[in-house]
Amino acid sequence: MNTQTIDSNFAPWENAEETPLIDFQNVTKRFGEFTAIDNLNLKIYEREFFALLGPSGCGKTTLMRMLAGFENPTEGTIILDGQDIAPVPPNKRSTNMMFQSYALFPHLSVADNIAFGLKRDGMAKGDVDARVDEMIRLVQLGKFAKRKPDQISGGQRQRVALARALARAPKLLLLDEPLGALDKKLRQETQFELMDIQESTGTTFVIVTHDQEEAMTVASRVAVMDHGKLVQVDTPDRIYENPNSTYVADFIGDVNILKGHASKTDAGCTIAWGEGQPEINTSCGTELRGAVHYAIRPEKIAVSADKPDAANVLKGTVLDIAYLGNISTYYVKLATGEVIKAQAANNRRISRRSFTWEDEVYLSFTDTAGVVLAQ
Amino acid sequence: MNILRRTALILPPYLWLLMLFLIPFAIVFKISLSEYALAIPRYMPQYDPETGIWHLITQLSFENYRLIGAGAVIAVLSGIALLAALIFLFYPRLRSAFSGETDGSLSDRLAAFLLGLAAAAVLVILGTIALSWFFPSLSGFVELQDHLYYTAxxxxxxxxxxxxxxxxxxxxxxxxxxxxxxxxxxxxxxxxxxxxxxxxxxxxxxxxxxxxxxxxxxxxxxxxxxxxxxxxxxxxxxxxxxxxxxxxxxxxxxxxxxxxxxxxxxxxxxxxxxxxxxxxxxxxxxxxxxxxxxxxxxxxxxxxxxxxxxxxxxxxxxxxxxxxxxxxxxxxxxxxxxxxxxxxxxxxxxxxxxxxxxxxxxxxxxxxxxx
The missing domain is CATH 1.10.3720.10 (MetI-like)
Structure with missing residues (x-):
C-alpha cells in the first residue's frame, strides 16, 4: 500500500528553513474548568496530509475548530500563512471544513450545495457554473447534480461535502471524521480517493480521526493526541515502528508490553523482566537504564513448535488462536502467566500447522524487533 | 379475518367523523335550505311524509345563500384559487428564465414572482371579463342583496x-x-x-x-x-x-x-x-x-x-x-x-x-x- 505521497522526498518538516502553513504557538484552550488543549506547539506545512489522531475527548476536534474559527484559543496564537488568525472571523478565513455529519443543506440540490460558497464570494454566474462542473467531475457525481442530498447515498453525500469544501479552493481543508459514516469497504476506497484528490489539488489537508488505520493510510504525518497534548508527531511508519511511549505504541496497532529493568551490554542492552525468563537482548541503542517498558508488535514474533535459533526465544503454551483468514493471532501463555500475542501469516493451509491449542511452542524475535520505552 | 381486523381498525375514526362532523353538517346544511319561520325550531320543516321526498327536493331553495351573497364569495374564492394556480404554473418557469439552472438571488426570485403575479392577475381579469361578456346572466349569481355578509x-x-x-x-x-x-x-x-x-x-x-x-x-x-x-x-x-x-x-x-x-x-x-x-x-x-x-x-x-x-x-x-x-x-x-x-x-x-x-x-x- 502506498502510504506516502508520490514524491517520496516530501518531508518539509525536516527542513528547518521551511515556513509552515500553520503554526500553533503555545496554544491553550479552556472550556470553563476543563482544559481541552494544553500549551500546544505544532507546525503543519503546505501540501501536507496531516492527521490528528486520538481517543474521543482528547482535543483533536477542538484543535480543528480553532483552525476553522468556531473556537478561539484562550492563550497563544495560531498563525496561518504568516498571519495571526485570531481576529479573522470564520467566514473570512481561507479554510474550509468538511463536517462529520457532512452538513449538506437539505433544501438545495447537489450542484447548489457546491455553488453555495462560490456565490457568497460574489463570483460571476458563469464562473460559478464552470467551477461547480469541475468539482462535480472531480468527485464523479455528474449524474446526481440535480438531486437533493436525501436522494443520494451516504458515500455520494460524503463526496458532495468534499466537493463543496474544496470548491472555494481553500488553502487549508479541514476534515472532521470524514469517513466515519461509511462502511468499511467504501471507507477504504474513499481513503485512496481522498489522497488522489489531495495530490491533484495540492491543498493542505488536516484530518481528524479516531481510526488509526485511516490515519496511517492517508496521512503524510500523524499527530497522536491525549488529554489536550501532542504525544507524538511523526510519519506513519515512524509512529508505528518507533513509538515514543507505551501510549502511542498501544494506541496504534497491537502491541505486547513487558515491564523490565534495562542494563547496558556491548551490543545494546538486556532487559531483565520476568522471573525465570531469559533476559531480552535488544540492540535498541537507547541510553535508557533502570525501569523500562519493552514494546514488541505481534507480527514481529515468530511461533514455532521446535526451538529456533534466534536472539530471543521464549517458551509457552498456546492459550488461544484467533483465526482471521489471512493471518492468525496466537495468544501464548508464558510460565510467568504473561500472555504474549504473536501473529503469523497463514501462508500454508491451516491443517498443516504443526501446533494447536494447549501445545508447547517457542516464541522468537530478533534483537531489533522491539523498542525500549521509558514510559 | 384480515379484512375484519382492518375494518375494525379503520372504523372508529370514520364513525367519529360521521357522528361529529358529517351528521351535524348535514343538519346545518338542511336547515340552510329551509325557510325561516317564527316557530320552534325556527325554520319550516321541509320534509313531509305525505308529499314525499320528491316534493322536498323540488321545494329546496337557495334563497338563503342568495341573501348572504354566497355566489360572490364563491366567485372571489375561485378567482383567488385560479390566481394561485396560475402563479404556481408561471413562477418556476420565470425563475429558471431569470436565473438559469441554479437558484437565483432574492431579487431574481422576487422579480419572477411579481411578474408571475401580474401575468396571473391579468389572465384572471381577462377571464372574468370574457365570462361576463359571453354569459351576462351570470351577473345574477354574484349579485349582492345584502352587503353585510359579504363584507363580513x-x-x-x-x-x-x-x-x-x-x-x-x-x-x-x-x-x-x-x-x-x-x-x-x-x-x-x-x-x-x-x-x-x-x-x-x-x-x-x-x-x-x-x-x-x-x-x-x-x-x-x-x-x-x-x-x-x-x-x-x-x-x-x-x-x-x-x-x-x-x-x-x-x-x-x-x-x-x-x-x-x-x-x-x-x-x-x-x-x-x-x-x-x-x-x-x-x-x-x-x-x-x-x-x-x-x-x-x-x-x-x-x-x-x-x-x-x-x-x-x-x-x-x-x-x-x-x-x-x-x-x-x-x-x-x-x-x-x-x-x-x-x-x-x-x-x-x-x-x-x-x-x-x-x-x-x-x-x-x-x-x-x-x-
Missing amino acids: YLSSLKIALFSTCLTLAVGFPFAWAMARSPAQYRPMLMMLVILPFWTSFLIRVYAWRGILSQTGYLNQILMALGIIDEPLVILNTNIAVYIGIVYTYLPFMVLPIYATLEKLDESLNEAAIDLGCTRTSAFWLVTVPLSRPGVIAGCFLVFIPALGEYVIPELLGGSNTLMIGKVLVEEFEKNGDWPVASAVAVILLLILIIPIVLFQRNQQKNQEAGL
Missing part, C-alpha cells in the same frame, strides 16, 4: 390574514430563541409557552379588557410614565382584536416552528458560515428555508381558527369590527334566523376547506420528507 367574510379574511402575519412576526423570534437556548432550559421554556392554556381562554381574553380599556393598566402605566397625555383608545377597535388573536394563538405558531428549528443541526449553520456567510445571511439562507414546514404549519394553525373567531372580536372588538363568526352568532341568537345562520356557517366551512386541505398537504409532504 372579506373583513374576517383580512383580520385572519393580518393577525397570522403578526403572530408569525412575534412567534418566529420566540421559537428561534427557544431553539437556541441551552438544552437544559428548553423544557422549561416550552412549559412557559403552554402554561396559559391552564387558565380558561375566556378569562384570559377578559383580562385583556382590563389591560386595554381607557382606564386600564396599559393607559395608567403610559400616563404615569408621561409618554401620553390622553388615554389611548385600543379596546373595542380592531387593534384590540389583533392583540387578542396574536396573544391567544401564539403557542400554535411557536410550537411547530420550534419543533423544526430544534431539529436543525447546528453544523448546518456552521457550514454556511464556513462557506462565507455572515451570521445574518446564514440565518436567511439556511435557517429560514429549513424552518418553512414549521412556519406553514403554524400559519395554518393560526389562520384557520382566527377566520371563524367569535369570542375575541365579541369581547375586545368594537361595533365596527366585522367578523363572520360574530355575524353568525347574531343571526342565530338575536335574529333567530336559523336558515340564514346555517347558510353563513356552510359558506364559512367552504372557505376553510381550502386552507385545511393545503395544511394537510404540507403535513403529508413533511412526513414523506421525514421532517
Whole structure:
C-alpha cells in the first residue's frame, strides 16, 4: 500500500528553513474548568496530509475548530500563512471544513450545495457554473447534480461535502471524521480517493480521526493526541515502528508490553523482566537504564513448535488462536502467566500447522524487533 | 379475518367523523335550505311524509345563500384559487428564465414572482371579463342583496390574514430563541409557552379588557410614565382584536416552528458560515428555508381558527369590527334566523376547506420528507 505521497522526498518538516502553513504557538484552550488543549506547539506545512489522531475527548476536534474559527484559543496564537488568525472571523478565513455529519443543506440540490460558497464570494454566474462542473467531475457525481442530498447515498453525500469544501479552493481543508459514516469497504476506497484528490489539488489537508488505520493510510504525518497534548508527531511508519511511549505504541496497532529493568551490554542492552525468563537482548541503542517498558508488535514474533535459533526465544503454551483468514493471532501463555500475542501469516493451509491449542511452542524475535520505552 | 381486523381498525375514526362532523353538517346544511319561520325550531320543516321526498327536493331553495351573497364569495374564492394556480404554473418557469439552472438571488426570485403575479392577475381579469361578456346572466349569481355578509367574510379574511402575519412576526423570534437556548432550559421554556392554556381562554381574553380599556393598566402605566397625555383608545377597535388573536394563538405558531428549528443541526449553520456567510445571511439562507414546514404549519394553525373567531372580536372588538363568526352568532341568537345562520356557517366551512386541505398537504409532504 502506498502510504506516502508520490514524491517520496516530501518531508518539509525536516527542513528547518521551511515556513509552515500553520503554526500553533503555545496554544491553550479552556472550556470553563476543563482544559481541552494544553500549551500546544505544532507546525503543519503546505501540501501536507496531516492527521490528528486520538481517543474521543482528547482535543483533536477542538484543535480543528480553532483552525476553522468556531473556537478561539484562550492563550497563544495560531498563525496561518504568516498571519495571526485570531481576529479573522470564520467566514473570512481561507479554510474550509468538511463536517462529520457532512452538513449538506437539505433544501438545495447537489450542484447548489457546491455553488453555495462560490456565490457568497460574489463570483460571476458563469464562473460559478464552470467551477461547480469541475468539482462535480472531480468527485464523479455528474449524474446526481440535480438531486437533493436525501436522494443520494451516504458515500455520494460524503463526496458532495468534499466537493463543496474544496470548491472555494481553500488553502487549508479541514476534515472532521470524514469517513466515519461509511462502511468499511467504501471507507477504504474513499481513503485512496481522498489522497488522489489531495495530490491533484495540492491543498493542505488536516484530518481528524479516531481510526488509526485511516490515519496511517492517508496521512503524510500523524499527530497522536491525549488529554489536550501532542504525544507524538511523526510519519506513519515512524509512529508505528518507533513509538515514543507505551501510549502511542498501544494506541496504534497491537502491541505486547513487558515491564523490565534495562542494563547496558556491548551490543545494546538486556532487559531483565520476568522471573525465570531469559533476559531480552535488544540492540535498541537507547541510553535508557533502570525501569523500562519493552514494546514488541505481534507480527514481529515468530511461533514455532521446535526451538529456533534466534536472539530471543521464549517458551509457552498456546492459550488461544484467533483465526482471521489471512493471518492468525496466537495468544501464548508464558510460565510467568504473561500472555504474549504473536501473529503469523497463514501462508500454508491451516491443517498443516504443526501446533494447536494447549501445545508447547517457542516464541522468537530478533534483537531489533522491539523498542525500549521509558514510559 | 384480515379484512375484519382492518375494518375494525379503520372504523372508529370514520364513525367519529360521521357522528361529529358529517351528521351535524348535514343538519346545518338542511336547515340552510329551509325557510325561516317564527316557530320552534325556527325554520319550516321541509320534509313531509305525505308529499314525499320528491316534493322536498323540488321545494329546496337557495334563497338563503342568495341573501348572504354566497355566489360572490364563491366567485372571489375561485378567482383567488385560479390566481394561485396560475402563479404556481408561471413562477418556476420565470425563475429558471431569470436565473438559469441554479437558484437565483432574492431579487431574481422576487422579480419572477411579481411578474408571475401580474401575468396571473391579468389572465384572471381577462377571464372574468370574457365570462361576463359571453354569459351576462351570470351577473345574477354574484349579485349582492345584502352587503353585510359579504363584507363580513372579506373583513374576517383580512383580520385572519393580518393577525397570522403578526403572530408569525412575534412567534418566529420566540421559537428561534427557544431553539437556541441551552438544552437544559428548553423544557422549561416550552412549559412557559403552554402554561396559559391552564387558565380558561375566556378569562384570559377578559383580562385583556382590563389591560386595554381607557382606564386600564396599559393607559395608567403610559400616563404615569408621561409618554401620553390622553388615554389611548385600543379596546373595542380592531387593534384590540389583533392583540387578542396574536396573544391567544401564539403557542400554535411557536410550537411547530420550534419543533423544526430544534431539529436543525447546528453544523448546518456552521457550514454556511464556513462557506462565507455572515451570521445574518446564514440565518436567511439556511435557517429560514429549513424552518418553512414549521412556519406553514403554524400559519395554518393560526389562520384557520382566527377566520371563524367569535369570542375575541365579541369581547375586545368594537361595533365596527366585522367578523363572520360574530355575524353568525347574531343571526342565530338575536335574529333567530336559523336558515340564514346555517347558510353563513356552510359558506364559512367552504372557505376553510381550502386552507385545511393545503395544511394537510404540507403535513403529508413533511412526513414523506421525514421532517
